[in-house]
Amino acid sequence: MLASGLKHQKRADELREQFVMTQCQVPAALIHQIEQELDEDEKEMIIFLCRDLVPDLSNADIRVLFGALNEKGKLGLSELLYRVRRFDLLRRALGTEKTSVETDLARYPRVVSDYRVLMVEINEELDKQEVSSLLFLLKDYVPRMKMTKDKSFLGVVSELEKLNLVAPNQLDLIEDCLQNIHRIDLKKKIQKYKHEALSISGSQPMYINALQASLPNLTLIDPPYSSGMQSMPRERSLNGQLAVQMEPVHTSVQESGASSHQVKKGYDDRYRMQSQPLGICLIIDCIGNDTDLLEVTFKALGFEVRCHKYLSVEAMKQTFHEVARLQQHRDYDSFICILVSRGSPQSIFCIDQTFPGFPLDRVKKFFTGDSCPELLGKPKLFFIQSYIVPADQQEPTSLLEVDGNEQKITTTTTRFWSCSIPPVADIFWSQCKVDVSVLERSSGSSSYYLRCLAELLCNPHKRKLSLMDIHIELNSRLYDWNRTSDPQQNYSLLLQHTLRKKIFFPVKS
Template identity: 50%
Template sequence: MCTLHRTCLLRRLQNGRSKEQRLIVEQLDTQKPVKTSVQESGAFLPQHIPEQRYKMQSKPLGICLIIDCIGNDTGILRDTFTSLGYEVQSFLYLSVDDIRQNLKKVACMPQHQDYDSFVCVLVSRGDSQSVFGVDPTHSGFPLDQIRRMFMADSCPSLLGKPKLFFIQNYVVSESQLEDSSVLEVDGPVVNHVESRARPPEPCTLHREADFLWSLCRANVSLLERPTSSPSVYLQCLSQKLWQERRRPILELHIDLHRYVYDWNSTVSAKERYSVCLQHTLRKKLIFFCK
């Protein structure tokens, strides 16, 4: 549109309008179009952010604590985590008090400050919230207190480092518990650990950060057969870590879920496994990063 034609059109629009309306039209007419080149607009797009991974380079990678109160899986677990580069400490057939003491001892180890991660594998009878060890009575050590021992305020040397727990719990039914009182250990033991290992400065991460908590439950009747078999869950976990250690741990766990699901579809209800994963990992975790 030519300048003369545009001016005439604006004057016509202004006729019959109020002063305020004419002012708006004049302001719109004086605005100049903004020129934006493709190159300039692209400069404000988010730049590529490198994917964050946990550092997994220390030698050893960390302590792997194996507590097997059943005795079917220690061998393959020890071989698996040794091959991944962990210093494996394994214990068989522990009582609840021994489980507590070993966890307490490992949580206080100063070596954690030089290592990049920590692994705990626990295999035991138990109920929905506790493990029993080999005690003749069903006295339980709460699972949530096991995790609490390795939180940042209790174990500051593992602050910001991945802490991985793989637990196979063979659950005793309520009817089997009726004749035994369930004694749960609470506050004092954990508080004792916390009082000895306060972080030297304010913690910038949440105390529950960097955990992977993989809990598998199965019926205790699986252990009452003439020939007790290894845990399907732990056997699959070991196989995945052996063969696919270059993949992120969360991807491996998805495959583990799929394998257990397929297994459950071929067996009776009492032979099934139930796997629950909770995690607060902030970065990608790969055991073998070379």
């Protein structure tokens, strides 16, 4: 038994010596030995880890993959076996120990990117039921994604990579899914990965991109190698969450030939609108003609609708306070406020009919990032139908207190990214003004502005457009209306926004 063990160790030493002498040209016998001892899950992990190194063979048989890497001098077997936790093979096949590999990984550049290592670590900590839940959640993001029930987490990530929804610097979708299945521990792993990108001491990025993968192989036995590439940190925020991407000065070119900034287009330039419900839709209708239509419309879009009719200014302010305090905002992706009332161009009267009313400019302040932290970084949409009361019909005095300090919404939530987004960002403000005489001529008719808005939002074809494009069409319809209507019934539409991204409402299949 002892003689057999010594003989086996001698053979392993010979193979390792040959491995070193040939500068990583691994003998076929050693590749065969390792291949035979790997199970299917381990092979899948290795294929995933090597996807950047040989992208055209990423789904190949493990033997073909090893052969292609070997020909290119990129077969870092020590690191790969370490990543899949086959420490026994490190010892028996390569004659090295786990601690030695860890030392080399700490000293020399790595073959496998930190991003792929992270995904493999998450894969190992998810059970089948959790992966099944992830597959279900992803139907909202990519309805036509072909996902079989037995697909692993790494298989899911690979599919998302093909669609440019997931990348080393684009992990928000994975984070959101982990949040939804209550794996906060794994979400924190991703956040730690992002943070480490900020604390790079040298010029090397924290992950290997396509350009770096094409550089000479960096193996555990090679001397330290410097590519000379400078990296610059660039911050971007996705629905309030700070994401840091390290972009090389040299533009990396993907397989398709598109530049990196083109590849990142798509879900990077739009707000996340996937929570269920999408958010709270607060409707305050002090006229009473549009509540039912608006409620049906925004419920169909997937919002939790809260309707209030015929409020006084004080009741409206109290409603704003209560809604801004709601903890549900933490889990929702957006917020909508719709106001329908008489007023002046700059204020809202509600049912009080007194001047100066409540300043519209202060309405949005209830929901800005500093007043309502749970909505920081999320789109906040305001649609205002103002029936303008002429100055000579406004009551000249008012006992309303309009200059008092607004109660700031407090929260126990602390966010590390809270200073990265201005509190006034992410606001979409659409205000339509029309003379109050429209109501006098037909007291029960709804607002043409709100009718058109509802019609456009309920049309699945129009919903494929961004909200900005929908609003352009809405504006066009109002202009068409004005050309054929009495001048006193003309609608005037004002749009102001501080959006950082595009807004798309989900299109249900």
